Amino acid sequence: MPGRRTWFASDSDSSGSAADSDSDASSAAGEESEGNRSSSAVAPAIVRPEDCHTVVVLPLPHQPLFPGFYMPISVKDPKLLQALVENQKRSFPYAGAFLVKNEEHTDSNIVTASDSKKSIHGLKGKELLEHLHQVGTLAKIASIQGDQVFLLGHSRLLITEMVEEDPLTVKVEHLKEKPYDKDDIVIKATSFEVLSTLKDVLKINPLWKDHAQIYTQHMGDFNYPRLADFGAAISVANKLLCQEVLEELDVSKRLMLSLELVKRELEITKLQRSIAKAIEEKITGEQRRYLLNEQLKAIKKELGLETDDKTALSEKFRKRIESRKEKCPSGVLQVIEEELTKLQLLEASSSEFSVTTNYLDWLTVLPWGDYSDENFDVHHAQRILDEDHYGLADVKERILEFIAVGKLRGSSQGKIICLSGPPGVGKTSIGRSIARALNRKFYRFSVGGLSDTAEIKGHRRTYVGAMPGKMVQCLKSIGTSNPLVLIDEIDKLGRGYSGDPASALLELLDPEQNANFLDHYLDVPIDLSKVLFVCTANVIEMIPDPLLDRMEIISIAGYITDEKMHIARGYLEKNTREACGIMPEQVEFMDSALLALIENYCREAGVRNLQKQIEKIYRKIALQLVRRGVSNEPTQEITLVEASEQHTGVDIATEVENKSLRDALAEDVSVHVTQTDLSCENINVVSLTTKSEVDHNINEGMEKVMEALVDSATEKVVVDASNLDKFIGKPVFQPERLFDQTPVGVVMGLAWNAMGGSTLYIETVKVEDGKGKVALVVTGQLGDVMKESAQIAHTVCTSILHEKEPNNPFFMKSKLHLHVPAGATPKDGPSAGCTMVTSMLSLAIGKPVKKDLAMTGEVTLTGRILPIGGVKEKTIAARRSGIKTIIFPSANRRDFDELAPNVKEGLEVHFVDKYSEIYDLAFRSDSGTRAS
Numbered sequence: 001m002p003g004r005r006t007w008f009a010s011d012s013d014s015s016g017s018a019a020d021s022d023s024d025a026s027s028a029a030g031e032e033s034e035g036n037r038s039s040s041a042v043a044p045a046i047v048r049p050e051d052c053h054t055v056v057v058l059p060l061p062h063q064p065l066f067p068g069f070y071m072p073i074s075v076k077d078p079k080l081l082q083a084l085v086e087n088q089k090r091s092f093p094y095a096g097a098f099l100v101k102n103e104e105h106t107d108s109n110i111v112t113a114s115d116s117k118k119s120i121h122g123l124k125g126k127e128l129l130e131h132l133h134q135v136g137t138l139a140k141i142a143s144i145q146g147d148q149v150f151l152l153g154h155s156r157l158l159i160t161e162m163v164e165e166d167p168l169t170v171k172v173e174h175l176k177e178k179p180y181d182k183d184d185i186v187i188k189a190t191s192f193e194v195l196s197t198l199k200d201v202l203k204i205n206p207l208w209k210d211h212a213q214i215y216t217q218h219m220g221d222f223n224y225p226r227l228a229d230f231g232a233a234i235s236v237a238n239k240l241l242c243q244e245v246l247e248e249l250d251v252s253k254r255l256m257l258s259l260e261l262v263k264r265e266l267e268i269t270k271l272q273r274s275i276a277k278a279i280e281e282k283i284t285g286e287q288r289r290y291l292l293n294e295q296l297k298a299i300k301k302e303l304g305l306e307t308d309d310k311t312a313l314s315e316k317f318r319k320r321i322e323s324r325k326e327k328c329p330s331g332v333l334q335v336i337e338e339e340l341t342k343l344q345l346l347e348a349s350s351s352e353f354s355v356t357t358n359y360l361d362w363l364t365v366l367p368w369g370d371y372s373d374e375n376f377d378v379h380h381a382q383r384i385l386d387e388d389h390y391g392l393a394d395v396k397e398r399i400l401e402f403i404a405v406g407k408l409r410g411s412s413q414g415k416i417i418c419l420s421g422p423p424g425v426g427k428t429s430i431g432r433s434i435a436r437a438l439n440r441k442f443y444r445f446s447v448g449g450l451s452d453t454a455e456i457k458g459h460r461r462t463y464v465g466a467m468p469g470k471m472v473q474c475l476k477s478i479g480t481s482n483p484l485v486l487i488d489e490i491d492k493l494g495r496g497y498s499g500d501p502a503s504a505l506l507e508l509l510d511p512e513q514n515a516n517f518l519d520h521y522l523d524v525p526i527d528l529s530k531v532l533f534v535c536t537a538n539v540i541e542m543i544p545d546p547l548l549d550r551m552e553i554i555s556i557a558g559y560i561t562d563e564k565m566h567i568a569r570g571y572l573e574k575n576t577r578e579a580c581g582i583m584p585e586q587v588e589f590m591d592s593a594l595l596a597l598i599e600n601y602c603r604e605a606g607v608r609n610l611q612k613q614i615e616k617i618y619r620k621i622a623l624q625l626v627r628r629g630v631s632n633e634p635t636q637e638i639t640l641v642e643a644s645e646q647h648t649g650v651d652i653a654t655e656v657e658n659k660s661l662r663d664a665l666a667e668d669v670s671v672h673v674t675q676t677d678l679s680c681e682n683i684n685v686v687s688l689t690t691k692s693e694v695d696h697n698i699n700e701g702m703e704k705v706m707e708a709l710v711d712s713a714t715e716k717v718v719v720d721a722s723n724l725d726k727f728i729g730k731p732v733f734q735p736e737r738l739f740d741q742t743p744v745g746v747v748m749g750l751a752w753n754a755m756g757g758s759t760l761y762i763e764t765v766k767v768e769d770g771k772g773k774v775a776l777v778v779t780g781q782l783g784d785v786m787k788e789s790a791q792i793a794h795t796v797c798t799s800i801l802h803e804k805e806p807n808n809p810f811f812m813k814s815k816l817h818l819h820v821p822a823g824a825t826p827k828d829g830p831s832a833g834c835t836m837v838t839s840m841l842s843l844a845i846g847k848p849v850k851k852d853l854a855m856t857g858e859v860t861l862t863g864r865i866l867p868i869g870g871v872k873e874k875t876i877a878a879r880r881s882g883i884k885t886i887i888f889p890s891a892n893r894r895d896f897d898e899l900a901p902n903v904k905e906g907l908e909v910h911f912v913d914k915y916s917e918i919y920d921l922a923f924r925s926d927s928g929t930r931a932s
């Protein structure tokens with residue numbers, strides 16, 4: 001750190017001042033060794049240093065200046081600088097250099113030389129004096145360049161008093177070492193130690209070697225005080241210790257202090273060296289490894305063991321596409337070839353390289369021209385469809401027709417099947433079955449909430465992290481070009497913020513367009529015409545029209561109780577039992593339990609909830625069986641037997657961990673054995689596997705007890721209607737029917753939504769009557785269409801009443817309130833029109849409608865009945881509520897006729913064109929046309 005240390009002049013500086021310094025140095029040396037010999041060498045015009053009794057003060061921020069050492073210092077105070085320049089001109093080139101005290105004030109500020117000067121610069125006169133050590137060095141001004149002043153230490157000074165404030169000038173006294181005995185052994189020993197330590201320092205840090213030589217040139221041979229000064233001057237360890245050395249006039253003590261400094265310097269030098277060595281080693285180690293790696297690569301390449309990255313990659317891609325070269329479109333082959341050539345020209349570390357590699361990876365991994373052999377065997381398909389799903393005869397028939405056409409044509413392309421229906425009716429699982437029947441690979445992705453077209457069409461390659469769209473990803477993961485792709489929740493497609501996802505799907509699905517589907521990422525046309533697309537939706541009305549237009553809709557309306565019973569028995573219960581690892585002989589699931597489950601817990605159209613409840617029941621059964629200790633795993637048995645072998649001869653009670661059994665064995669066992677409680681938790685079946693041990697260790701009576709326990713443990717768990725609530729809690733559904741016989745003003749209507757069909761009551765009451773009070777209030781969270789429907793119904797019933805009972809003035813003077821429970825469920829649609837008319841008329845004529853009657857149909861102002869949707873769902877809902885007679889619009893006759901016989905069975909259905917027919921059916925039990 002030469003900047004912070006005293007410097008040595010190389011030799012006589014070639015300037016006049018350097019020549020002076022030489023003479024000064026020798027004179028200073030002369031003072032100590034041979035008296036005042038040096039005075040004869042100094043030019044008489046120049047003031048002798050010994051005659052300097054008043055000096056300008058130079059504050060030193062970092063280290064004291066030692067006699068014989070050079071120190072550069074930057075003087076910022078212009079007045080001080082001016083004084084020094086003038087002194088030099090006046091042949092009085094001297095100043096007093098004093099170290100700034102290590103006080104908080106100065107220390108915190110003295111960070112760099114310039115900073116420290118700045119802070120000292122602010123201090124003047126007495127204040128500055130207080131911040132300086134009183135012992136310093138008489139410094140000869142060797143040269144001044146700008147504000148850089150080069151000082152050469154001469155001798156020690158002590159400030160005696162202040163003479164001038166600015167620049168600070170002080171009176172000084174020259175200090176001399178105390179006389180000492182040159183032969184003193186302590187001094188000798190200390191100086192040897194200083195010398196040997198200095199040697200060590202010089203060995204490690206050869207920089208100081210030169211300095212030592214120069215010092216001896218300036219100061220003559222080392223003597224003890226100079227040796228002590230030298231040691232202190234070269235050390236950077238501690239400025240205060242250095243100052244102590246400067247202040248110490250006792251040579252022995254000075255040597256000791258210097259030794260401490262030199263030792264510290266040695267430690268610092270050693271540490272510095274080891275740090276440097278460690279860093280050097282690290283760098284050379286890395287370089288070595290790199291070099292060796294490069295050599296290894298070169299050797300491997302030479303031996304043909306390994307080609308470089310680019311060649312290896314190109315070969316990998318070529319190999320992949322080689323097997324499909326015949327089937328791969330020529331356009332794609334050309335692009336691959338171009339990209340491979342480009343790859344060779346790119347720098348392996350460039351970003352373009354990785355983009356090209358990724359692109360080639362996608363291009364070559366796709367199953368160009370690879371198809372799975374399609375199976376158009378209708379019988380096989382029928383078997384598979386029946387195997388996976390109960391009922392759904394019409395759906396299966398449509399699928400078989402589709403397969404039959406495929407057989408005749410030789411391919412099944414060109415159709416998009418859309419399975420629509422409420423949740424949990426098996427749309428997704430039918431899709432999977434179709435794939436199995438046709439021997440196609442199955443891939444499913446959901447577009448519910450999808451709003452970014454890039455998900456379908458991919459990102460352009462220019463984007464960082466670009467990816468191809470879902471379809472290309474599908475082809476990659478499936479590995480054939482003719483999979484069955486199930487696009488779930490197509491009715492919940494999001495509205496795009498970047499492009500329209502519906503249009504992107506159209507391009508994907510449309511048989512006219514998808515033979516040349518262009519993914520933004522791949523940028524080469526892909527033939528998707530062999531892919532069979534099956535979509536699922538809950539509400540077809542929500543599917544974008546252009547998409548709907550291209551689809552073959554197959555609706556699945558939901559299941560009636562009978563169908564649910566079959567599905568539950570034949571599929572759900574069996575699958576769940578197997579999934580839970582329970583044997584058929586361990587459980588008895590009664591039909592009554594299934595029926596109660598369906599009617600009281602799972603009334604929705606689908607069977608997903610039914611499946612969940614059955615799973616819940618089986619989980620509980622599994623827990624019971626495990627608590628009893630019944631296990632179907634052989635390994636567990638072995639463990640138990642082993643465990644019992646280790647404890648042969650021990651009392652049985654200690655063998656059995658379960659406290660209840662221990663209690664049972666010890667006390668009244670028969671209580672537990674005879675109990676029929678399904679939970680049977682207090683019977684531990686550890687005894688089953690330890691039975692042989694038990695035989696050896698317990699007496700006859702105890703043996704009988706164990707046998708009884710075994711019987712009890714293997715007892716079946718029975719689930720029936722009476723204990724169903726123990727498994728799944730109390731029923732969640734109350735009966736939909738509020739009235740056995742609907743009162744006056746109340747009529748049952750039929751409704752449907754995405755979840756299936758349901759029955760709903762429409763109630764009308766008179767609020768008040770009187771002339772001019774005619775009004776209708778509607779409540780029940782009705783939508784606009786339904787509110788309008790109520791208004792229409794009000795008008796229609798007025799005219800009907802006028803026609804049927806001309807003398808009845810009811811509607812001319814009554815304020816009515818019409819309500820549709822349940823009030824918290826929003827409702828809308830026109831199909832409750834005829835029900836509303838009937839409800840108001842019932843109130844007007846004071847007659848309840850026929851028992852077990854439900855109706856649905858939109859009514860016009862002139863009393864005509866228009867068709868409605870969801871005939872199957874509504875019929876199923878009516879059956880569930882125990883309805884015997886249903887009134888449908890005539891236009892829905894076709895829908896009803898298409899229903900399966902088991903759905904229509906036992907129902908009296910009437911089809912009407914005009915409201916007057918409903919009037920007759922509802923209020924006159926003897927009339928009406930029976931339709932089925």
Ligand SMILES: Nc1ncnc2c1ncn2[C@@H]1O[C@H](COP(=O)(O)OP(=O)(O)OP(=O)(O)O)[C@@H](O)[C@H]1O
Nearest residue numbers: 388389390423424425426427428429567571607608
């Ligand atoms: N007819 C059936 N026979 C046997 N199992 C059925 C039948 N219908 C539905 N399931 C079973 O019901 C469960 C739910 O069916 P799935 O997931 O296919 O319903 P989804 O109609 O696709 O519902 P979502 O609209 O919510 O997607 C499946 O385990 C399925 O096997």
